[in-house]
Amino acid sequence: MGIAERKIRQKEEFRASILEAAWLQVLAEGWQSLSIRKIADAIEYSVPVIYSHFENKEAILLEFTKEGFQKLYDVLQEAKDQHQGSANQLECIAHAYWNFAFDHKEYYQLMFGLGIPACDRVNQITEMKAMAMVMITTIKEAIAQSKTPDANYFLKYHTYLSILHGLVSIQMIEKEGKPGADKRMILQDAISGFIQSLFIK
Structure with a gap:
């Protein structure tokens, strides 16, 4: 060398x-x-x-943010790849997201410390954009198969992410450790309702 x-x-x-x-x-x-x-x-x-x-502390935080979104992307893509049909995939992605949040709390708190990242920030960080695209492409596939193929996929993506992030945030505020089966039932109910709304009109 x-x-x-x-x-x-x-x-x-x-x-x-x-x-x-x-x-x-x-x-x-x-x-x-x-x-x-x-x-x-x-x-x-x-x-x-x-x-x-x-350059500064923020540069170190950005490094961890990128690392966190890469890990989340890997988890979500794996969940999607293991299932057929966009409805099943959206459900499994939701559960994978939930698991990631509580298995990697430190990463999650940094990644979403100020709420859901703005669009311009998503576009600036490749890892964040890749994570978002796993959800967006799956939602697009679901909409294409639905009775309303002209539905606004970006609106649906924000609704989906808001459900996930909102439920995770509520549990993290309670600081009870990893949520039990009863809390996961709330996630399941919310996501089932969201998926159903995509296909019923």
């Missing part, structure tokens, strides 16, 4: 160590506690060294 390649690898490894220290800090104290100073102390480097890899 040449000197240039070694330097690139070392830079990537150091960047990874910064993110690892930041993640451990988040797990221990939450997103609000994250600071460049604490990260520097944890990896025993000076603050300027951290800034040479990340």
